[in-house]
Amino acid sequence: MSTTNGLIGKSVKRVEDNRFITGKGNYTDDIILPGQTYAAFVRTPYAHAKIGSIDTAAALAMPGVVAIYTGADVAAINGVPCGWQVNFKNGDTMKEPKHPLLAVGKVRYTGEAVAIVIAGTREQACDAAEAVQVEYEELPVVVNAAEAVKPGAPQVHDEAPNNMCYDWELGNPKAEVDQAMATAAHVTMLEFVNQRMIPNAIEPRSYNASYDAANGRYTLYTSTQNPHLIRLLMSAFVLGIPEHKVRVVGPDVGGGFGSKIFHYTEEALLTWASHKINRPVKWTADRRESFLTDAHGRDHITKAEMGFDKEGKAVALRVKTFANLGAYLSTFSTCVPTYLHGTLLQGLYTTPKINVDVTAVFTNTTPVDAYRGAGRPEATYLLERLMDLAAHEMGIDPAALRFKNFIPPFDGVNQPGYQTQVALQYDSGNYEGVLKKGLEMLGYEDFRKRQKEAAQNGKLLGVGFSTYIEACGIAPSAVVGALGARAGLYEVGQVRVQPTGKVSVFTGTHSHGQGHETTFAQVVADKLGIAFEDVEVIHGDSDSVAFGMGTCGSRSIAVGGSAIMKSVEKIIEKGKKIAAHKLEANAEDLEFAGGRFTVKGTNKSVSFADVALTAYVPHVYPKDLEPGLDFSSFYDPANFTYPFGCHIAVVEVDKETGTLALRRFIAVDDVGNVINPMIVEGQIHGGVVQGVGQALFEGAEYDENGQLTNGTYMDYCMPRADNLPMIETAGQVTPCPHNPLGVKGAGEAGTIGSTPAVVNAVIDALWSGGHIVKDLRMPITSEKVWRAMQTA
Amino acid sequence: MQIHVKVNGVEYKHDVEPRLLLVHYLRDVLRLTGTHIGCETSICGACTVHVNGKAAKSCTLFAVQADNCEITTIEGLAQNGELHPLQTSFKEMHGLQCGFCTPGVIMTAADYLKQNPHPTEEEIRTALEGNFCRCTGYQNIVKSVQLAAEKMSESKPVTKEKKEEVVV
Numbered sequence: 001m002s003t004t005n006g007l008i009g010k011s012v013k014r015v016e017d018n019r020f021i022t023g024k025g026n027y028t029d030d031i032i033l034p035g036q037t038y039a040a041f042v043r044t045p046y047a048h049a050k051i052g053s054i055d056t057a058a059a060l061a062m063p064g065v066v067a068i069y070t071g072a073d074v075a076a077i078n079g080v081p082c083g084w085q086v087n088f089k090n091g092d093t094m095k096e097p098k099h100p101l102l103a104v105g106k107v108r109y110t111g112e113a114v115a116i117v118i119a120g121t122r123e124q125a126c127d128a129a130e131a132v133q134v135e136y137e138e139l140p141v142v143v144n145a146a147e148a149v150k151p152g153a154p155q156v157h158d159e160a161p162n163n164m165c166y167d168w169e170l171g172n173p174k175a176e177v178d179q180a181m182a183t184a185a186h187v188t189m190l191e192f193v194n195q196r197m198i199p200n201a202i203e204p205r206s207y208n209a210s211y212d213a214a215n216g217r218y219t220l221y222t223s224t225q226n227p228h229l230i231r232l233l234m235s236a237f238v239l240g241i242p243e244h245k246v247r248v249v250g251p252d253v254g255g256g257f258g259s260k261i262f263h264y265t266e267e268a269l270l271t272w273a274s275h276k277i278n279r280p281v282k283w284t285a286d287r288r289e290s291f292l293t294d295a296h297g298r299d300h301i302t303k304a305e306m307g308f309d310k311e312g313k314a315v316a317l318r319v320k321t322f323a324n325l326g327a328y329l330s331t332f333s334t335c336v337p338t339y340l341h342g343t344l345l346q347g348l349y350t351t352p353k354i355n356v357d358v359t360a361v362f363t364n365t366t367p368v369d370a371y372r373g374a375g376r377p378e379a380t381y382l383l384e385r386l387m388d389l390a391a392h393e394m395g396i397d398p399a400a401l402r403f404k405n406f407i408p409p410f411d412g413v414n415q416p417g418y419q420t421q422v423a424l425q426y427d428s429g430n431y432e433g434v435l436k437k438g439l440e441m442l443g444y445e446d447f448r449k450r451q452k453e454a455a456q457n458g459k460l461l462g463v464g465f466s467t468y469i470e471a472c473g474i475a476p477s478a479v480v481g482a483l484g485a486r487a488g489l490y491e492v493g494q495v496r497v498q499p500t501g502k503v504s505v506f507t508g509t510h511s512h513g514q515g516h517e518t519t520f521a522q523v524v525a526d527k528l529g530i531a532f533e534d535v536e537v538i539h540g541d542s543d544s545v546a547f548g549m550g551t552c553g554s555r556s557i558a559v560g561g562s563a564i565m566k567s568v569e570k571i572i573e574k575g576k577k578i579a580a581h582k583l584e585a586n587a588e589d590l591e592f593a594g595g596r597f598t599v600k601g602t603n604k605s606v607s608f609a610d611v612a613l614t615a616y617v618p619h620v621y622p623k624d625l626e627p628g629l630d631f632s633s634f635y636d637p638a639n640f641t642y643p644f645g646c647h648i649a650v651v652e653v654d655k656e657t658g659t660l661a662l663r664r665f666i667a668v669d670d671v672g673n674v675i676n677p678m679i680v681e682g683q684i685h686g687g688v689v690q691g692v693g694q695a696l697f698e699g700a701e702y703d704e705n706g707q708l709t710n711g712t713y714m715d716y717c718m719p720r721a722d723n724l725p726m727i728e729t730a731g732q733v734t735p736c737p738h739n740p741l742g743v744k745g746a747g748e749a750g751t752i753g754s755t756p757a758v759v760n761a762v763i764d765a766l767w768s769g770g771h772i773v774k775d776l777r778m779p780i781t782s783e784k785v786w787r788a789m790q791t792a
Numbered sequence: 793m794q795i796h797v798k799v800n801g802v803e804y805k806h807d808v809e810p811r812l813l814l815v816h817y818l819r820d821v822l823r824l825t826g827t828h829i830g831c832e833t834s835i836c837g838a839c840t841v842h843v844n845g846k847a848a849k850s851c852t853l854f855a856v857q858a859d860n861c862e863i864t865t866i867e868g869l870a871q872n873g874e875l876h877p878l879q880t881s882f883k884e885m886h887g888l889q890c891g892f893c894t895p896g897v898i899m900t901a902a903d904y905l906k907q908n909p910h911p912t913e914e915e916i917r918t919a920l921e922g923n924f925c926r927c928t929g930y931q932n933i934v935k936s937v938q939l940a941a942e943k944m945s946e947s948k949p950v951t952k953e954k955k956e957e958v959v960v
Contacts, residue, residue, distance in 0.1 A: 017883040020895075204830070679886065686889065687929075713835035720924070721930040
């Protein structure tokens with residue numbers, strides 16, 4: 001894309017690294033405020049129980065204890081809200097039971113907070129929390145979404161019969177899809193579980209709340225992805241405190257992956273308590289609490305059928321999913337299995353009839369919400385597993401089957417966007433291109449030969465494909481509003497040119513690893529033709545930044561970057577007026593390039609820095625023009641953006657032992673224009689490994705009592721450095737036609753594309769050895785592979 | 793109990809509770825907050841520091857166990873104002889994203905490169921298996937350590953054969 005000084009498109013090294021590599025980052029838990037107190041929570045060990053008496057007397061008498069609050073103390077306060085309303089098929093509003101700050105009457109998942117203990121030190125708070133005596137009367141438990149809707153299942157909330165939050169449908173009428181399916185020459189059917197994932201940002205959630213009685217002002221430091229959203233939800237919907245008297249700061253945040261989008265009960269509770277005791281209160285989750293109380297991801301039980309005609313063209317797709325939402329609605333939980341999942345089921349294919357039916361269910365488990373990709377990985381997993389399996393069943397090459405079914409290339413400018421059967425209109429795409437590139441990198445022509453050779457040497461080689469699309473750049477406010485979002489999803493970008501020509505950029509997005517301080521500075525410095533070092537990006541503080549919806553859904557560059565671009569354009573436009581006055585010319589006759597305003601066709605020019613100084617020292621200045629050079633813009637996108645790509649995995653299975661190893665991983669991603677290739681590649685690496693983690697290593701396990709049985713790092717298998725190959729990456733660029741930078745977003749692509757590629761590779765390896773296996777439940781361990789080889 | 797420690801070259805004497813963890817001593821008492829806590833169970837490695845020159849997970853050591861020890865944290869890794877080659881390499885190779893695990897990873901790698909100055913990719917991966925990173929997928933961390941190893945062997949001349957190994 002166009003650049004004035006080579007900054008856009010260059011792998012500029014990150015400015016934020018300087019503090020992180022020297023230990024000078026500033027994360028929430030690093031902050032200690034004057035008069036600091038510390039909170040510890042009393043959490044239920046039972047997944048479902050009536051709460052009897054709570055005896056705090058002994059705990060209150062312990063050294064250093066400042067206060068203890070239970071559900072009764074906060075019963076009058078609202079619960080944390082859900083930000084997206086999804087209606088039942090019959091039009092009824094979804095069931096939305098109160099999500100209380102502390103449990104009242106009943107606990108509904110293991111780890112739910114029953115009391116908060118505040119003391120002078122962390123140790124004192126923990127000691128006292130252990131001394132709080134709570135009587136529980138255990139109730140029957142349900143953890144599985146498909147079981148929870150059956151008659152007689154334990155009820156999580158009285159107001160949600162059959163544990164249903166809503167049922168929901170999208171696409172073509174079911175009868176039409178059934179009819180199309182009946183014409184199919186072949187139907188591939190897959191019943192599978194997209195298992196529950198635990199996000200596991202390495203920085204645990206951490207909050208530090210304080211109240212300034214003299215000014216009636218609250219400050220909350222929080223490990224969040226969206227400080228303004230937290231301020232809005234907490235002040236307006238939960239605590240009922242004046243928003244302009246609340247400052248929310250998301251300082252350095254150690255990874256989010258979705259789990260730090262949501263407004264958590266602890267944030268509001270600490271803020272409320274800091275006022276009650278008139279001292280700052282800090283809480284940082286320990287890892288056990290992170291496992292139990294950070295919102296989880298995925299957890300779908302799905303039956304999917306895809307029909308093909310005798311040439312292998314898809315004719316229909318029918319999907320039924322039970323989505324587990326956990327015990328309470330987390331902030332965006334309701335839109336994940338619906339508008340972020342059902343809407344993606346067109347995939348890259350021309351399937352003419354699609355129907356998706358989703359039942360969202362309460363269970364006695366930790367709340368489930370967006371986790372890197374959020375709904376789109378589930379949709380991609382479903383489609384790409386079906387595609388590879390259908391190819392195997394029909395005896396068609398899986399790459400050839402995809403080429404047969406791809407939507408043809410379109411740029412969204414000369415050719416219109418592609419209208420799907422499931423509500424979205426894709427912006428631009430060249431889907432064949434990424435698969436072709438991926439096959440070249442793989443050396444596919446030789447692969448099947450290598451596969452045969454390997455089989456003779458005691459190894460089963462398998463290749464798996466995934467050609468994915470996602471909807472990012474979330475989101476056009478009117479569209480999401482019509483679909484039930486209770487917020488707008490525009491972004492704010494302010495560009496403040498200082499008198500010396502140095503520039504401060506304020507963005508409502510939040511960087512917690514994505515490198516915005518570098519990428520956004522590249523954009524602004526490039527467009528203004530100034531040095532990279534002359535731009536600083538400020539984010540994360542509601543007192544500095546006007547507003548913002550934060551960072552989620554790969555939206556920061558597409559929506560946040562576009563808001564900044566709008567302000568840059570306003571700066572240049574006003575700069576032209578100031579420059580024209582200085583040069584005694586008409587503003588219309590000026591052009592701005594390379595950091596100078598020049599009268600077209602002449603050598604008369606003035607520098608950007610000169611114009612900036614004049615704006616602040618307006619002695620000789622256009623009449624009727626305000627001094628200063630500082631603009632703020634709101635950008636509401638016209639559409640989602642649609643990154644896409646092709647991921648290919650190669651696995652090797654030992655025929656004797658079942659030992660499974662990921663040998664190669666190829667990722668070809670088209671994320672539109674790229675500002676900083678180094679950062680985009682890093683996002684792909686991290687995303688791919690999270691997706692590989694779901695395929696091979698990770699997954700929450702609940703027992704029938706609602707106990708999370710692998711809620712520690714000894715038990716939950718995180719991907720480690722020594723179980724991964726080097727990922728081979730490549731890009732393709734199909735610009736987004738509807739935003740000024742032509743960007744699509746790269747944060748989630750890796751996670752969305754990778755999981756089915758790995759699972760497909762395992763299935764391919766097994767088929768190559770004559771083991772006709774349709775599915776293995778993730779995470780696929782060597783043991784599961786070995787067992788499959790013994791039985792199939 | 794009173795402890796006497798030398799942290800990043802500075803000597804300290806403090807009275808501490810016997811149960812105070814070394815990581816809390818570093819973070820809360822000395823306010824060296826570059827050392828992070830990710831799991832309190834010595835699995836994730838975010839809290840890695842050097843105790844008498846060896847990498848150790850400070851979340852499962854008591855401060856009193858560090859009595860009379862020399863401790864180096866990420867804040868003390870740079871020498872005479874010069875960043876350690878690992879620090880510069882992590883920036884050059886984009887070996888970090890959110891930065892939370894980074895100090896621990898760098899401290900682990902710094903100790904490891906002392907023991908094995910010319911590691912293979914596989915050896916680096918094995919050496920780092922006790923440090924979790926959720927952002928990078930480890931790829932650029934491995935490359936950062938490789939680059940640092942190269943830089944460090946350039947500054948300390950090695951035999952020709954050994955140098956060729958490094959370049960692989």
